[in-house]
Amino acid sequence: MKRLLFASSLLTAVACYTPAFAQSMWDAAPVGKAAGTFMIRARAIGVIPQNSDSSISAIGGRVETSNAAAPEVDFSYFLTDNIALELIAATTKHDLYAVNSALAPNGSAKVGSTWVLPPTLLLQYHFMPKERFSPYVGAGLNVSFFYNTKPVGGVINQLAMSNNVGGAIQVGFDYNVAGNWFLNMDVKQIFLNTTASVNGGAVRAKTALNPTVVSAGIGYRF
Secondary structure (H helix, E strand, C coil), X not given: CHHHHHHHHHHHHHHHHHHHHHHHHHHCCCCCCCCCCEEEEEEEEEEECCCCCEEECCCCCEEEECCEEEEEEEEEEXXXXXXXXXXXXXXXXXXXXXXXXXCEEEEEEEEEEEEEECCEEEEEEECCCCCCEXXXXXXXXXXXXXXXXXXXXXXXXXXXECCEEEEEEEEEEEEEEECCEEEEEEEEEXXXXXXXXXXXXXXXXXXXXXXXEEEEEEEEEC
C-alpha cells in the first residue's frame, strides 16, 4: 500500500512538474549562435536534378536523372556570431535515362544508375544570431564523386561518370526550440556539370545536373 501511495504521489508530481518545466524551457531566452561554437545537424534531404542542359552523341536526345531522398549530416563552426563554415555529408543514388534518343525516339530508356558523394563547403552569414529565429545565406564549393556506377545491361554494357567541381549557394533558417536544440530548414542550389561515357566512349553524354537540394531536420549547438 505504501509503495502504491508513493508511486501515485511520484506520478502526480511528475505530471504537475512536466508542463511547468516545458513552459519554463519555452519561456527561457534563446541560446542563439556564438563565435567559437559548433552546430551539428541531422537532416532529411530531397535531391532534385535540374538537367538544365544536356546532349548525347551518336544516338541524339538528352539526359534525365531521377530525384532522390536520403539522410544528411552537416557540421557548422562559427568563426564569429554571424559567420560560419558549414560542411555537409550525404550520398544519393540516381537512375540515368536517355530521352528522345535512338534508344527510345518518343520516350525514355534507362541507361544505368550511379551513386554520388557531393561534399560541399559553404561560408555562411547568419542574420539575428541571438534570436530564436535566425535565417542565413551561404555560398561555397561542391566536389561531386560518382561511384558504383552500373549500366542497365543489354546494349548498354559499360557506363562511367566524370567527377567534377562546382559552385553552391544556399538559404535557410534555424529556430531555437529549447535549450541547445534547433529546428532547421534549408535549400541549396548546386551547379554541377558531368560527362557520361557509354560502352567505352562509343556514346558520350554531357549534362548540367545542377541539383536543387531541399532539407529539413534538427540541430544541436555545443
